[in-house]
Amino acid sequence: MQDPFKGFNDDDNNNNGNGPQGLPLPPNYATVVNPQTGNMRIAKVGFAWIAFIFPVIPPIFRGDWYNLLCIMGVNAGVQMIVQMSVSASSMVEVLGFIQLGLQFLWGAIYNMMYFKHLFNRGFVPADERSKDLLTRAHYWNPKNAAK
Structure with a gap:
């Protein structure tokens, strides 16, 4: 199969790693796996544009109910505080x-929240490329993983 991501920090050695069944991954996507169950997750590292525009859509499609409830709880709490403290005019x-500030917040940190929740559930980077990408983005700390 021809690699559609040629020219995006990739060379002939397929530096962007292999996804499931040998499919190429974009250079900013990482793969994590749970060694006990064999479950694999692939997600983007960096700013989450869909979470910026529609904050609840990525957790719903990823089945990430914990972070969905966190996002909805923070949004509801902030709106209640603002409504109690600001005049009606x-x-x-x-x-x-x-709301715009909260949307920037969710766009900036949602992917990190998702990966950190996966790490708390026992997932680890599946390959060296993913481990390096997650470490450089400060999503994965090898020192904490050894504990």
């Missing part, structure tokens, strides 16, 4: 700015 503007 400026409510729309303040909620708009706060």
